[in-house]
Amino acid sequence: MEHKPTIEDVAKLANVSIATVSRVINNQGGVRKATEERILKAIEELGYIRSAVARSMKRKETYTIGVIVPDIKNPFFPLVISGIEQKAREKGYYTILSSTNESPIVEEEIVKIFIERGVDGVIITTANEDGDHIKLLQEQGIPVVAVDRAIKRFDVDTVLVDNVNGAYLAVRHLILQGHKKIAIICGPQETTPGYERFLGYKKALEEYNIPLDESMVKQGDFMEASGYKATQELFTLKEKPTAIFSSNNLMTIGCLKALMDLDWKLGEEVSFIGFDDVDIATFIKPKLSVVSRPMTNLGEIAFQLLYERIHFKENLPKRKYLLSPELKIRESCRLGNLIF
Amino acid sequence: MEHKPTIEDVAKLANVSIATVSRVINNQGGVRKATEERILKAIEELGYIRSAVARSMKRKETYTIGVIVPDIKNPFFPLVISGIEQKAREKGYYTILSSTNESPIVEEEIVKIFIERGVDGVIITTANEDGDHIKLLQEQGIPVVAVDRAIKRFDVDTVLVDNVNGAYLAVRHLILQGHKKIAIICGPQETTPGYERFLGYKKALEEYNIPLDESMVKQGDFMEASGYKATQELFTLKEKPTAIFSSNNLMTIGCLKALMDLDWKLGEEVSFIGFDDVDIATFIKPKLSVVSRPMTNLGEIAFQLLYERIHFKENLPKRKYLLSPELKIRESCRLGNLIF
DNA sequence: ATGAAAGCGCTAACAT
């Protein structure tokens, strides 16, 4: 092809002005049937496809939303993305996706690029809740929706899971089974999920008057290796925990691997509940009890919020969604007293 | 903000022409140090961010690549995407991502939108290897790279895994262990991976003079449920298989679940090898033997091919990469004769 | 119902 057909080529072939062609391709009406048909035929004939770039240029909107996640390899995020992408496409929006690998620096770069590209909105699970980069977005008037992790210093629409309650339910369950020495493998305390899940853990202990034992609290970073390490450390304690609560899916995997390697019998010598369901949960014996979240749903709601914000910018209060996680009791927690 | 600062605002504030500003923001050199600094200061002051849309309009390139996958929830794809996205970002490209849910209709829609949006290239795992929609891309001169599934009717750069060989290695291993009644859970035969893995299965059987037994061949669709169903059917056979080869990860999961439900003892009563590693592989007892592919690598290579094609369109032969899968023997296949 | 024309923000060729 010599040069891609433009609206002008169509106009010429159909013997009308470009304005009329524009009316037709945008279904604006006010065009005589016959004319419209002539134009449609010309479009067909030339294989004309309108340029979204030129259109965006003029209209100042790209029908593109930016999605930023910390780690696309964590199975949690593809599910969230799936929810976003699905709903977005229904509304004619497409998503440009980037994964930061938990790097605030990369995240800031990405934000800048997204601004350059004129995204109509951003859905983000930030690697830096305290960061200043969200300000850039706000200055440009670009709506932001935070998913799974809050944004601390700026007021944005947010859809979170009730982490405190999720962790609370899990730990309470353990307590009610008779456990007293319950360990937690924490996520980073500077992230909402990491901090809140620890909060839920403490809340349950307090409620049942179990003093917090520092040796039962292990710091992790939401990555598999840290779950492994934490479990090893727990195992070396003279007073081992009789139950473990892991703060996320990847650390659960690490923990499980350590359990196997240490020959520390899951469900017998040590009970377990993890935050987030994992594929393996129903395969291992005993089956894993977990706190499960509605991930695709999280994404769908996030897009919905963003969509509303894009279209009714001014007169909308900031909204905070808090989805309830669900405790799925399977087989990995036995009665605590059986152990003694 | 009243209106977003443009290159013109910067020019005015710095007392230069927009051409000079353009030179600076594109690092083209040929600008006096002092002038450059003045411009940089103006940019800073105004919080100017250049519009990628306007730039794309002029340059006829968007630095955006379209990525189309059939099912983002299949853990295989996030890993591929991760490889693509990583490499792309390094080169200044961003990815617009869409998942077709294996629908050719959705896929064609997406292709059209991607063309409208002027993507510089497309990386696709198609849901329709026979489809005509790739032609649209080619007509526009948009480079295409096929990943994991070939494109039949058009000549594009391709990066595949050697499915035949992967399946062959797995089945041969089973045969060498003494198995003769080896079942296969197939993927859709109209997809390259589905067909080729069946080919590898047949090749191994032939090589060892084991006649193909139709009752050992179950059709699946790469989804979990079909793996479950196939396994159930296999179990009802009067002559049960002594080994099963599953053609992909999700069907492996389904198969495993069925095995548990049927109390059909993995590794004892029935050996198993699956195509594609799965998270659970090393968690279940016995550990799963699998054919494993370099997924992130697949994505990296795909982007590399696309990148080269974008920049050296004309004078590049079509390339076909065939990555070798690796047989990971763990514990799920025992000697076949032990069974008798 | 249709057309003429301005202009979105930038790049690049050409001039100075």
Added chain:
DNA sequence: ATGTTAGCGCTTTCAT
């Protein structure tokens, strides 16, 4: 080293 200017392909008044 810097400026002038002509588009890129569209949408959108404002005329007719």
